[in-house]
Amino acid sequence: MKGLSKSFHQGGREKKALTDISFSIEQGDFFGLLGPNGAGKSTLIGVLAKTVNPDCGEISILGNDINRDWRNFKMCVGIVPQEITFDPFLSVYETLRLQSGYFGLRDNNKWIDELLEVLDLSDKKKDSVMRLSGGMKRRVLIAQALVHRPPLIVLDEPTAGVDIALRHRLWEFMEDLNRKGHTIILTTHYLEEAERLCRRVALLNHGQVAALEDTQVLLKEYSKDRVIFALSAPLPKDFPFRCEKLPNGFYSMSYSGPEELRRLLEALEAVDLKPEGLELGKANLEEVFLRITDE
Numbered sequence: 001m002k003g004l005s006k007s008f009h010q011g012g013r014e015k016k017a018l019t020d021i022s023f024s025i026e027q028g029d030f031f032g033l034l035g036p037n038g039a040g041k042s043t044l045i046g047v048l049a050k051t052v053n054p055d056c057g058e059i060s061i062l063g064n065d066i067n068r069d070w071r072n073f074k075m076c077v078g079i080v081p082q083e084i085t086f087d088p089f090l091s092v093y094e095t096l097r098l099q100s101g102y103f104g105l106r107d108n109n110k111w112i113d114e115l116l117e118v119l120d121l122s123d124k125k126k127d128s129v130m131r132l133s134g135g136m137k138r139r140v141l142i143a144q145a146l147v148h149r150p151p152l153i154v155l156d157e158p159t160a161g162v163d164i165a166l167r168h169r170l171w172e173f174m175e176d177l178n179r180k181g182h183t184i185i186l187t188t189h190y191l192e193e194a195e196r197l198c199r200r201v202a203l204l205n206h207g208q209v210a211a212l213e214d215t216q217v218l219l220k221e222y223s224k225d226r227v228i229f230a231l232s233a234p235l236p237k238d239f240p241f242r243c244e245k246l247p248n249g250f251y252s253m254s255y256s257g258p259e260e261l262r263r264l265l266e267a268l269e270a271v272d273l274k275p276e277g278l279e280l281g282k283a284n285l286e287e288v289f290l291r292i293t294d295e
């Protein structure tokens with residue numbers, strides 16, 4: 001996508017939801033789209049779904065422009081929306097057949113059965129969608145987005161409000177889809193989820209790209225590993241490392257790499273202090289997120 005911008009006008013006021021968004025996602029990537037509430041993630045997904053008309057900019061998938069090649073474009077992408085909306089009178093199976101029809105796929109039953117199997121919905125296929133539990137409805141939404149085997153799958157908060165067991169199953173399912181060659185865009189408020197799954201992330205803030213990086217690079221750049229320990233005596237004032245005293249009396253220090261940690265331990269030994277209850281904390285995406293969105 002290149003130069004995408006979108007403003008909404010409400011009550012005579014202009015709200016810029018997206019400002020000059022430009023980035024590309026490589027085929028086969030597992031890409032995280034992150035950002036606080038109101039950052040513009042849903043608007044961007046709306047542009048991909050063509051439910052939001054951008055003021056300017058271009059967007060294409062595998063060389064198909066959203067306007068010039070809409071028929072091919074829509075075959076390239078499957079979107080799992082955040083909100084659950086179904087035709088209440090249809091069964092799970094009918095819902096998926098209807099969606100197949102939308103893509104002009106008449107003979108799609110074999111693939112629908114496979115999807116139902118892998119999403120553990122086979123025994124629900126005749127049930128009305130509205131009678132399913134929230135987690136099951138979410139799985140039907142995923143099946144619906146996959147009926148046409150799109151190379152790009154966009155998942156807008158697919159695990160919001162689902163229990164831990166199902167969340168893990170969905171993670172495995174997404175990883176499997178990615179292994180099979182599907183490119184995935186995932187938006188989530190669970191940063192642990194993004195950290196675990198996404199190879200690259202874009203962080204949107206106030207409608208702009210605030211960071212766009214390999215997840216591991218971002219972790220290295222913005223957040224440090226941390227060591228927490230207790231001491232039997234206070235640290236001397238001229239101690240060469242900056243340690244923060246926590247409310248529980250423990251000390252915490254950020255460090256980069258094992259060499260710096262080794263030097264800290266040696267410095268403690270040099271002043272006859274022995275760290276107790278030493279705990280190492282890994283850098284995490286939550287810290288990166290807070291730091292960037294705060295700035």
Ligand SMILES: Nc1ncnc2c1ncn2[C@@H]1O[C@H](COP(=O)(O)OP(=O)(O)OP(=O)(O)O)[C@@H](O)[C@H]1O
Binds near residue numbers: 008041042
């Ligand atoms: N249809 C609309 N009319 C007016 N303003 C809108 C509309 N859709 C979005 N906005 C505004 O655009 C901005 C971006 O909203 P968007 O829903 O894209 O954010 P988001 O990152 O998806 O947030 P969340 O994490 O809460 O889902 C917000 O300020 C929002 O109020």
